[in-house]
Amino acid sequence: MQISPPKYLAPFIRHYLFLENNEKDIKNVRLFTDGSTGLILSATMNLYSYLSGDQMPLSFFYGNLNTYKDFYSKGKFSFIAVVFQPYFLNSLLQTSAKEVKNQIISVEDVVKDTLHPFQEKLFYKTDPLLIMEDLNLFFTKFLSEKMGSEYQFIAAVQQYILQNKGAVSSKSLEKFTGYSERHLERKFENYMGISPKKYSNIIRLHHFLSLMKQENNDENMTLLSYHAGYSDQSHLIREFKKNVGLTPKQYLNTKNKMAVNFIEL
Incomplete structure (x- = not known):
């Protein structure tokens, strides 16, 4: 379930997601970059890092990803994901986004009990839509007090x-902003965690995804890659595998897409 925030919060929050798995079998899932940062709120967290085996914090912030992260579940799980505009995490945590790039930060480590009421409501299975409404109020209050x-x-x-x-291109960004490439890169990395070039590559990749998933699209992969701005198909496949860990066709054939960038392997 994906829910948009009120219009006045749209410059800071892209959308809310409620994701739930009611099966007890172990699942392997992958989160790949979409250029966003965010917050995961859960009452019970049964997701574990595939790389380290560590259990994910009950609730956590995540910084901008350079590529993808793999997890596996041990039993049922449910959570609300608050998908931020990428620069919002910088203001929430009052730290450079570059320092939290690719990081998972436990809510308890940075805001202590502030978000505990939302975890409790999830534990008692409150309607997720009501929780999202309360989150809208929480973020509105934050913006009125602290946003630069x-x-x-x-x-x-x-x-x-x-x-x-x-x-x-770098030149078009210089013309649009009036800043040099290096100056803009420093600002972008402080607020977004990644460079303008990296963010542009992510957006282009997701534009290609949207073209690829359009119904009744009979165009071949070469034409689609051209329409998405790639110089050739091999360039597209390199970028896709780097960011998603799959080829475009493997992604397209993935059956369970819990979100556009959160898939079951």
Whole structure:
């Protein structure tokens, strides 16, 4: 279930997701980059890192990902994901987004009991829509008290990249912002955790995903890659495997896509 925030929160929150697995069998799942940061709220967390075997914190923030992360579940799980505009985590945690890139940060380590009421409501199986409404109030209060103004510049650059579907050059960004490539890169990495070039590549990849998933699309992969701004199909496949860990056709054939960038393997 995906729910959009109120319009006044849209510059900070992309959407909410409620994901639930009621099967007891072990599942292998993959989260891959979409250029966003976010918050995962859960009452029971049965997800474990495939790489380290560590159990994920009950609730956690996640920074911008360079690639993908694999997990496995031990039994049932359910959680609400708050998918942020990538620069919002910088303001919430009051730290450089570059420092939390690829990181998972336990909620308890940074905001202590602030989000505990939402975990309790999930534990007692409160309607997720009611919890999301309460989260809207929580984030509105935060914005009224602590949000700075420079995010507006970063948000404008982000929108420029989104409107061009990731097909932007360093020169076009310099012309749009009036900043040198290096100066813009420093600002972007502080607020977004990644460079403008990396973010543009992610947006272009997700534009290709949207083209690939369109119904009744009879065009071949070469044409689709061209329409998405890739120089050739081999370039597309390299970028896709780097970010998703699969080829485009393997992704397309993946049956259980819990979200566009969260899939069961």
